Structure formats: C-alpha cells, structure tokens
Amino acid sequence: MTEFDRRQFLGLGAAATAAGLTTGCASGSGASVVPDLVVVNGNVLTQDDDNPTAEAFAIRDERFVAVGSNADVRNLASANTTVIDAAGATVVPGFIDAHSHPSGAGLNELRNVNTNLGSIARIQAALRERAADTPPGEWIVGFMYDDTKQEEGRPLNREDLDAVSTEHPIVVGHRGGHTGVYNSRAFEVSGITRETSDPFGGHFYRDENGEFTGKVAERARGYFQVPSGSTPEERARGVGVICRKMNASGLTSVHQAGTSRADYVAYQDARAAGDLTLRMNLMARGGTFPALHSAGIRTGFGDEWLRIGPVKYAADGSASERTMAMSTPYAGRPDDYGILTMTQDEIHEVVEEAHRGGWQVAIHANGDVTIDMVLNAYERMQREYPRDDTRHRLEHCSLVNPDLLRRIADGGYIPAPFYTYAHYHGEKWIEYGEEKMEWMFAHGSFVEYGIPVAPASDHSPGPYEPLMALQSMVTRKDFSGRVWGPSQRVTLDQALKICTTHGAYASHEEGVKGSITAGKLGDFVILAESPYDVDPDRIKEIAIVRTVVGGRTVYEA
Ligand SMILES: [Zn+2]
Numbered sequence: 001m002t003e004f005d006r007r008q009f010l011g012l013g014a015a016a017t018a019a020g021l022t023t024g025c026a027s028g029s030g031a032s033v034v035p036d037l038v039v040v041n042g043n044v045l046t047q048d049d050d051n052p053t054a055e056a057f058a059i060r061d062e063r064f065v066a067v068g069s070n071a072d073v074r075n076l077a078s079a080n081t082t083v084i085d086a087a088g089a090t091v092v093p094g095f096i097d098a099h100s101h102p103s104g105a106g107l108n109e110l111r112n113v114n115t116n117l118g119s120i121a122r123i124q125a126a127l128r129e130r131a132a133d134t135p136p137g138e139w140i141v142g143f144m145y146d147d148t149k150q151e152e153g154r155p156l157n158r159e160d161l162d163a164v165s166t167e168h169p170i171v172v173g174h175r176g177g178h179t180g181v182y183n184s185r186a187f188e189v190s191g192i193t194r195e196t197s198d199p200f201g202g203h204f205y206r207d208e209n210g211e212f213t214g215k216v217a218e219r220a221r222g223y224f225q226v227p228s229g230s231t232p233e234e235r236a237r238g239v240g241v242i243c244r245k246m247n248a249s250g251l252t253s254v255h256q257a258g259t260s261r262a263d264y265v266a267y268q269d270a271r272a273a274g275d276l277t278l279r280m281n282l283m284a285r286g287g288t289f290p291a292l293h294s295a296g297i298r299t300g301f302g303d304e305w306l307r308i309g310p311v312k313y314a315a316d317g318s319a320s321e322r323t324m325a326m327s328t329p330y331a332g333r334p335d336d337y338g339i340l341t342m343t344q345d346e347i348h349e350v351v352e353e354a355h356r357g358g359w360q361v362a363i364h365a366n367g368d369v370t371i372d373m374v375l376n377a378y379e380r381m382q383r384e385y386p387r388d389d390t391r392h393r394l395e396h397c398s399l400v401n402p403d404l405l406r407r408i409a410d411g412g413y414i415p416a417p418f419y420t421y422a423h424y425h426g427e428k429w430i431e432y433g434e435e436k437m438e439w440m441f442a443h444g445s446f447v448e449y450g451i452p453v454a455p456a457s458d459h460s461p462g463p464y465e466p467l468m469a470l471q472s473m474v475t476r477k478d479f480s481g482r483v484w485g486p487s488q489r490v491t492l493d494q495a496l497k498i499c500t501t502h503g504a505y506a507s508h509e510e511g512v513k514g515s516i517t518a519g520k521l522g523d524f525v526i527l528a529e530s531p532y533d534v535d536p537d538r539i540k541e542i543a544i545v546r547t548v549v550g551g552r553t554v555y556e557a
Contacts, residue, residue, distance in 0.1 A: 034078045035060045037522070037551045040070045042086035043530060046516040047093050047500045059522035062550035067518055089545060090530040092496065093516050094252025094523030095466035096503025099395055099416045099456035102254055102278070103263045106242030107230055108143040108460075115172050116144035119151035120160050123172065127164045134168060137189075139226055142172035144460060145181070147215075148427045156181045158214030171226055176321040176461045180221055181214045190224045199223070235266035240275030247277050247547045247555040249465045252523040253503065253513060255281040257362070257395060257458070258312045261288055267306055277554040279305055279523070281507040283312040283362055286350070293353075299360040300508065304521060304550075309507060310360035310393060313350050315342040316370040319398045319418065319440075320461050322431050324366030326399060331433040337369075344373050351377035355392070356385050360508070362393035362416075368404060371397055375407050382411060391508060396458070399432075400442045409449040414506050416456040417441045419469035419498070422485065423540075424462060426478020437485035443473050443498065444488035454506035455499045470495045470531055471539035492531055522551040 035058035044054040046067060056073035058066040058081075066073055077083055108114070113130050115123045123142065130140050147155040161170045161183035169186035173179075187193075194211070198204060202220030205213045216224070230238075246254060256263065259282040270276045282302075284292055289311045292298075301308040317323025317339040322330060325338040342350075347363065351374075354361045365374045371394055378392045389412065397408075397415035408415060418441050422429075429437050439445070446453035457464035473495040477483050490498070504514030513521050528543035547555040 033060060035065060035076050035081050037082045038073050038077050039084045039086055040074055041088055042091040043088060044091045044516060047497060048515040048517040057516055059551040062522055064516060064518050064520055064522050067516055086526055090527045092525050093500045093514060094525055095250045095499050096253040096455055097251055097457050097464050098255045098454040098503045098506045099257045100254050100459045100464055101257060102242040103239055103266055105460050106238030107235055109241045110234060110238045112141040112143050114144050115142040118149055120156055124160060124164050127170060131165045131168050136167035138168060140168050140170045144175045145172045146175050158183055158212055176318055178318060178321050179215060179217045182216060182224060186224055187212060192223050232265055232269060235262055236269035236273060239266050239270035243277040246464060248544060250525040250544050250547055252549045253279040255309055255507060257283050258285045259283060260285060271305060276305060277549055281307050281309040283309040286313055293357050298358045304512060310362040311354045312362045314364035315347055315374060316340050316366050319366050320425050320428055324398060325369045326367040327369050330431050338367055347373055347377045351381055355381040360391055362395050364395040366396045366398040368399045368401055371404050378411055378413060399440050400445060401439060405445055405449045409451050414454050415446055416454040418458055418462050419455050420457060420463045420472050422476045423468060423472035423478055426480060426482055429484050438487050440485060442488050443490045447490055447494050452502045452505045453498055455503045466499050467542055468540040469499060475536050523549050
C-alpha cells in the first residue's frame with residue numbers, strides 16, 4: 001500500500017479509500033485531527049463487511065478516525081499520540097450484552113457474599129468468614145448460588161446454613177432470582193413456623209416430616225425481613241464494581257433489562273463520579289415507563305453513555321429454573337406446561353400504549369406459547385398503527401418453531417436468546433430433552449432466517465463472558481462435553497457478528513458501534529489469541545489483554 005504523510009492522507013479522501021484505508025472525518029485541518037491513540041500491528045477483525053481486516057486504526061475524541069495498514073495509521077501519529085503495539089494480537093470491536101442486570105449484580109458484589117463456589121463446603125467457609133465480621137443478629141446474604149452445581153451432588157439446605165451460624169439469619173439466593181435457601185434463625189426472626197402456610201404464588205419446601213428444608217420460592221420469600229435498603233452511594237459504587245468486572249471480560253456496552261428509579265440514579269451518579277465504563281442502554285420497567293412516557297421521553301433519549309432503551313415486560317417463567325410456558329410439557333412432568341405471567345389482553349394493552357407512543361417494546365417470552373402471544377400483539381400493532389423499523393424485541397425467545405421464525409423474520413423483530421446457556425447450564429437441559437433443545441436458544445435458526453439475533457447473557461442467571469458465549473454458540477457443548485441441539489450451532493464468523501454488530505442493531509445503534517469503522521465509537525478489545533486459532537472447546541480460556549471504551553483503557557491484564 002502507498003504510504004502517505006499525515007497532511008497528504010488527510011486531504012486524500014477518495015484516494016485513501018481506493019488504497020484500502022477508510023477514514024471518518026477527512027475534512028478537518030491537519031492540526032485538529034492528530035489521533036489521541038493509535039493501535040498498530042494488530043490482527044484487527046473489524047466486523048465491518050466493507051473492510052473486514054486491518055492492521056491498525058486511530059482514535060480521536062472517542063471515535064475511530066482511520067482504519068487501515070500500519071504504515072498509513074502510523075503516519076497520522078504525532079508526539080502527543082499514544083501508540084499501542086498489539087504485537088500481532090487479535091483485536092475485535094467491544095462486545096455488547098443486549099440483556100443483562102448489571103446494577104443489581106454490582107450491588108450484590110459490593111455488599112453480599114458471592115456463593116458461586118461449586119461446593120457446599122466452600123459456600124459455608126465463605127459465609128463463616130462473613131459471619132466472623134458481622135454482629136450477631138444481623139443478616140448475612142449470599143448470592144449467585146446454583147442448586148445443580150454443587151460438588152456434593154445435592155442442593156444446599158437449612159442444616160448446612162445452621163452449621164455456619166445460629167446467631168445470624170442467613171439467606172443464600174439462587175442466581176436465577178426465583179428461590180433462596182434460609183437458615184433456622186432466618187425463619188425464627190421472621191416469625192415463620194411449621195404452621196405457616198404457603199402464600200399465593202409462593203412455596204416453603206418441606207421434608208417428609210413437614211420440616212422446612214430451607215428452600216423457599218417466589219412470593220414466600222417476601223415473608224423474610226431481609227433488609228433490602230441500600231444507599232444511593234452504595235448503588236453508584238455497585239455500578240462501578242460491575243463495570244470493572246464486565247470490562248475485564250471484554251464488554252463495552254450493556255443493555256439493562258429493566259431499570260428502576262434507583263438504577264437510573266445510580267447510573268447517573270456513577271457517571272458523574274467517573275466510574276461508568278460501560279455504555280448503557282437502559283430498558284424502562286413497567287413501573288418507570290409511565291413517568292418517562294408522560295414526560296414525552298421515548299426510546300433513544302440520552303447519549304452514547306446512558307440511553308433510554310425499550311420498555312420491558314415479562315410474560316412467562318424462566319428457562320433455567322424450568323417454569324417457561326410451552327405448548328408441550330416438561331420431560332417427565334406430563335402435566336407441567338410452565339407458567340404464563342401475562343394474559344393476551346394484558347400483552348395487547350401494554351404493547352399498544354408503548355408502540356403508539358413511539359417506544360421500542362421488549363417482552364420476556366421464553367416458551368413457544370408466550371412468543372406466539374407477543375408476536376400476536378406486535379403484528380396487530382403493525383396492522384393497525386404501522387411504524388417503520390420498530391425492532392420490537394423478544395427477550396430470551398428460548399423455544400421456537402418454523403412458524404414463529406417466519407413471523408419474527410417478516411416483522412423485523414429481534415430475539416435475544418441466552419448466549420452462554422447451552423454451555424453453562426447443561427445439566428438443566430435434560431428437563432427439556434434432546435428434541436426440544438434442537439429448537440432452543442436457536443441462534444442457528446435465527447441466522448438461517450436472516451434474523452439479526454441479539455447477544456444476551458441475562459446475568460446474574462447466566463454468565464456474561466462473551467468468549468464463553470462464542471464457545472457456547474459455536475460448539476453447543478456443555479461443561480461436561482455433552483452436546484445440546486447441534487443443529488443450532490453457528491460459525492465463529494456468525495457468533496462474532498452476534499456479539500458485536502447484532503448487539504448494536506438491537507438498540508438502533510449500528511451507526512455508532514458494533515464494528516471497528518471510521519466514525520464509530522472507539523470501543524475495542526485486544527485478545528491474547530485469535531478465537532480462530534484455538535480449539536473451539538477452549539475459546540472461553542482466551543485471555544483478555546485490554547479493553548478500551550471511547551479510546552480510554554478500562555481494563556488491562
Ligand atoms: Zn433478564
């Protein structure tokens with residue numbers, strides 16, 4: 001490629017493009033467009049179809065301004081430019097997670113005990129350590145527990161927690177968010193006795209003698225007076241904590257699937273404190289939507305750091321906790337078709353209000369029954385009040401069939417299925433069975449139908465690490481090596497697009513992010529190895545070398 005000096009290069013425009021170098025703002029004077037940062041010697045997988053690979057790129061004022069060869073990009077640098085030598089490492093656009101719950105996860109990390117430890121003994125040790133620093137009588141709260149993942153081969157129970165402490169009430173919450181395990185002290189201080197009966201929509205699990213096992217589901221958890229109050233300062237710090245953790249996995253943009261008033265405040269506070277290092281698309285909850293809507297705010301309001309996303313509702317149960325609403329029953333439970341949490345009329349009503357108000361709509365719909373009901377509402381709106389390019393979303397959209405796929409493709413709707421579940425939650429898929437798993441988390445089918453399927457972790461229920469997501473979507477292999485739904489595999493090319501450009505498309509932001517393209521936001525990740533060079537079964541082990549958001553390094557190994 002021809003070498004240009006900086007002044008020539010900046011005046012070139014068409015010639016530079018012809019030479020393979022793409023630039024953003026080629027019109028400014030030389031002095032004003034010296035890049036802040038250049039990256040050279042990279043194996044840059046841009047995810048931009050017009051310019052799929054490059055060696056180098058430059059960033060100024062938070063945006064890519066040039067993408068091309070080492071020689072051309074080096075020529076742009078001045079003494080004030082930071083130069084990163086990627087030394088041949090692979091560089092990809094910043095990863096996007098289009099469905100996650102980071103603010104709650106961050107607050108948990110800040111205040112509570114992470115029990116994602118894989119054994120009851122280790123959970124007990126972690127809780128004991130916390131108990132030693134906690135005055136008797138105060139609650140100890142664990143989070144990220146998973147009933148099917150303990151080395152002991154059984155779930156945690158009340159006695160396990162009594163062995164930790166009888167002086168502290170203890171609760172260990174399931175990462176799925178629907179159940180918890182409590183110790184005897186917790187039952188006692190909350191006034192729950194053997195005689196206490198189950199509330200509507202909740203359950204105290206008991207053994208054959210009627211004694212509590214400690215496991216408590218859904219609304220029965222409301223009987224325990226776990227102090228939930230957190231201060232605005234803590235919530236803002238929690239945002240900072242989760243930003244750092246997610247940045248370390250290569251994430252640069254996240255869609256928060258349901259944002260409360262306290263969350264909106266926390267994100268703004270974190271930003272003011274300089275701690276916001278993820279670009280957030282904040283879906284409004286049913287509860288915050290009316291105020292935003294009546295103030296005339298709609299999807300897209302905000303800027304490239306904090307942006308109002310769609311309004312979010314939930315119409316059925318969970319995939320990982322095995323309660324989603326399906327047209328056929330769960331394996332081994334012939335009468336169990338899962339749970340709907342909204343009626344068709346309710347779905348019609350909320351969709352109509354938001355659609356006519358100019359909002360994007362996102363509805364949690366896991367099972368095929370629920371997806372059909374949500375599509376009914378989206379299709380009705382398009383008939384009665386047509387709007388261009390709504391990109392209404394189907395959160396999770398776990399179980400599909402050819403009819404649903406065709407309708408999703410025809411309407412231009414966006415499914416956001418779990419991207420790490422096939423790998424991470426393998427032991428749970430037996431309850432759906434082989435046949436259903438060929439139609440679940442159906443990344444392969446979505447790609448086949450030309451649907452821009454979005455990347456989604458649903459953290460905390462699912463791991464958010466994008467490299468695990470690539471591995472899961474490409475191999476469909478769980479951690480024990482069992483393959484689930486091999487027909488839904490995608491290629492690595494497709495998986496990378498899902499985690500980058502499709503994530504941008506899901507929030508109408510494909511013009512500003514998702515690829516390393518001149519003019520877009522300068523968000524990128526340097527990987528220690530190329531995912532194309534390693535065994536697909538170890539993509540998740542590739543180290544993240546550096547994560548950069550808007551030209552600023554937010555994580556460095
Ligand atoms: Zn969710």
